[in-house]
Amino acid sequence: MSRELSASQNYVWNNLSLLGQGATSKVYKGRNKNNGDEVAVKVFTASGRMRSWDVQNREFTVMRKLHHPNIVSLLAIEEEQVTGNKVIVMELSTCGSLWSLLDDPVNSFGLGEEEFLLVVTHVAAGMRHLRESDIVHRDIKPGNILRYKGEDGRSIYKLTDFGAAKELDHEEEQFYSLYGTEEYLHPDIYGKAVMRARDIGGFSATVDLWSLGVTFYHAATGQLPFRPYGGRRNRETMYEITRKKESGIISGVQRAENGKIEWSRDLPSTCLLSVGLKKQFTPVLALLLESDEKKKWNFDGFFRAVEAIVSKNVINVFSPVTWSNMKIYIDKNQKLTRLQELIAEQCEIAATNQLLIFERELFEVQVDPLTPIRDYPTSISENNPILVFMKSYPDHKYFPRISYPEFPRFGGQVNISNDYQLAKTCCAIMHFQLHSIQRYHINAKLIRLSVHSYIQELHHEITHLVDYSKHQKEHCDTCRLWTRHFNMLVKQNLQVLKMCDQQSEMNSRERVETEMTDYKNQLESSEKQVHVFEILIWLEISSLYVLCNLPGVNSPTNSLCNEAPSISLSEN
Numbered sequence: 001m002s003r004e005l006s007a008s009q010n011y012v013w014n015n016l017s018l019l020g021q022g023a024t025s026k027v028y029k030g031r032n033k034n035n036g037d038e039v040a041v042k043v044f045t046a047s048g049r050m051r052s053w054d055v056q057n058r059e060f061t062v063m064r065k066l067h068h069p070n071i072v073s074l075l076a077i078e079e080e081q082v083t084g085n086k087v088i089v090m091e092l093s094t095c096g097s098l099w100s101l102l103d104d105p106v107n108s109f110g111l112g113e114e115e116f117l118l119v120v121t122h123v124a125a126g127m128r129h130l131r132e133s134d135i136v137h138r139d140i141k142p143g144n145i146l147r148y149k150g151e152d153g154r155s156i157y158k159l160t161d162f163g164a165a166k167e168l169d170h171e172e173e174q175f176y177s178l179y180g181t182e183e184y185l186h187p188d189i190y191g192k193a194v195m196r197a198r199d200i201g202g203f204s205a206t207v208d209l210w211s212l213g214v215t216f217y218h219a220a221t222g223q224l225p226f227r228p229y230g231g232r233r234n235r236e237t238m239y240e241i242t243r244k245k246e247s248g249i250i251s252g253v254q255r256a257e258n259g260k261i262e263w264s265r266d267l268p269s270t271c272l273l274s275v276g277l278k279k280q281f282t283p284v285l286a287l288l289l290e291s292d293e294k295k296k297w298n299f300d301g302f303f304r305a306v307e308a309i310v311s312k313n314v315i316n317v318f319s320p321v322t323w324s325n326m327k328i329y330i331d332k333n334q335k336l337t338r339l340q341e342l343i344a345e346q347c348e349i350a351a352t353n354q355l356l357i358f359e360r361e362l363f364e365v366q367v368d369p370l371t372p373i374r375d376y377p378t379s380i381s382e383n384n385p386i387l388v389f390m391k392s393y394p395d396h397k398y399f400p401r402i403s404y405p406e407f408p409r410f411g412g413q414v415n416i417s418n419d420y421q422l423a424k425t426c427c428a429i430m431h432f433q434l435h436s437i438q439r440y441h442i443n444a445k446l447i448r449l450s451v452h453s454y455i456q457e458l459h460h461e462i463t464h465l466v467d468y469s470k471h472q473k474e475h476c477d478t479c480r481l482w483t484r485h486f487n488m489l490v491k492q493n494l495q496v497l498k499m500c501d502q503q504s505e506m507n508s509r510e511r512v513e514t515e516m517t518d519y520k521n522q523l524e525s526s527e528k529q530v531h532v533f534e535i536l537i538w539l540e541i542s543s544l545y546v547l548c549n550l551p552g553v554n555s556p557t558n559s560l561c562n563e564a565p566s567i568s569l570s571e572n
């Protein structure tokens with residue numbers, strides 16, 4: 001077999017078809033002898049073969065143990081026919097790695113939102129499988145995350161290169177061997193491996209969290225989070241940045257020799273992610289890049305945070321007033337009130353001052369305020385968002401502010417290496433400006449949509465008011481008619497009441513006279529009875545004196561006769 005070709009029992013590969021290389025191995029493009037399928041063949045270099053057999057066999061053992069959609073599949077472990085050296089045969093990636101994707105000037109300022117979320121979701125899923133298998137990777141970086149194309153055309157990201165991987169019984173178990181790539185190393189490993197610090201002990205599986213944080217920051221911005229002036233050569237400053245940064249800091253950059261460190265708690269303005277996703281993911285980065293041992297995160301917290309983000313609904317909203325094209329990440333069970341609060345956070349329009357229109361109609365007419373977000377119309381999209389207007393407008397006007405990176409200046413002398421990097425930077429800036437122009441073009445379309453929608457809603461509202469005015473006029477006419485009828489009835493009733501009062505007054509007078517006559521008759525009858533009673537008493541007393549005729553006592557007849565009541569003939 002020629003020098004260009006090498007083979008094992010079932011596979012053959014071309015030594016000129018190099019896909020990538022590391023410190024201990026090279027990866028070539030090969031084929032299956034039996035069916036012609038393309039594969040990736042990992043061949044160990046001389047330095048890789050000089051490692052102890054236990055270290056070499058550890059990678060084989062780890063790869064045999066792992067089976068997951070987001071981890072590169074092991075196809076076979078065979079021996080090269082000529083040398084007898086072990087080779088690892090894996091599934092081939094024709095799309096390169098995450099690093100090659102970020103190296104493209106199109107992505108020099110970071111990935112787009114959809115692609116970035118795929119990276120985070122797939123890498124987190126692969127890491128979960130590693131933790132469930134009690135394995136620490138120890139060399140996570142964009143170069144060890146391969147990219148594949150799914151049947152739907154979307155990217156699939158898979159972890160690879162388990163040469164530094166190690167089995168640990170639990171998350172807090174310590175290890176002391178040093179592996180990894182400088183820019184992605186945890187500060188403690190960097191201090192011991194690079195700075196030769198002696199006061200650092202063992203390490204746990206959580207060192208992978210730091211590497212994940214650096215990788216995700218790189219994917220989001222196109223840059224490393226911690227950059228001393230001079231890059232890798234300035235190791236002391238690099239160590240100082242990562243060790244002394246405060247909690248919550250996600251980047252530190254030194255732009256001049258011996259210059260100050262520019263710290264930041266936010267992603268840069270050139271990052272292509274939406275404000276909504278930045279608000280969700282920046283706290284995750286801050287926890288991943290925590291160097292304080294007492295505040296360090298764990299994998300369970302990381303997995304829960306990623307699940308919380310990817311499980312949210314994304315509602316597209318556009319504000320023509322503030323020129324804000326928003327993506328609102330919101331829990332599926334939340335209601336309209338919470339949506340308006342999140343809108344207010346991004347475009348500074350208070351919830352009470354928001355007027356929401358969707359498909360040329362008030363949103364509150366289409367969706368009940370108590371409807372959960374998961375049941376919102378599926379037609380809401382980036383090209384057909386919910387439009388946010390203001391009920392009352394302030395005096396000042398909003399206008400978008402976008403900062404553009406400056407183009408670098410070429411030196412007076414030709415330097416192929418430097419000029420290549422400068423030209424690449426210029427391409428990256430032009431792609432960034434192209435992206436900004438595309439966003440302006442989309443926003444301009446949405447502005448026109450907003451104007452038409454607002455006019456349509458105004459027309460609908462005016463039509464409704466005209467109809468309402470007609471209805472009110474008819475109602476007023478009816479009320480006037482009823483008022484006239486009521487007035488007539490009132491007059492008639494007043495006349496009836498007046499007549500009734502008069503009749504009542506007459507009846508009352510007659511009733512009083514009758515009662516007075518009856519009372520007078522009763523009084524006269526009572527007087528007669530009293531008079532008769534007095535006569536009877538007088539007669540009885542007179543009889544007693546006449547009958548008794550007591551001696552020495554004058555006869556009372558004369559005195560009694562004087563006091564006797566008079567009786568008229570009419571009273572007999």
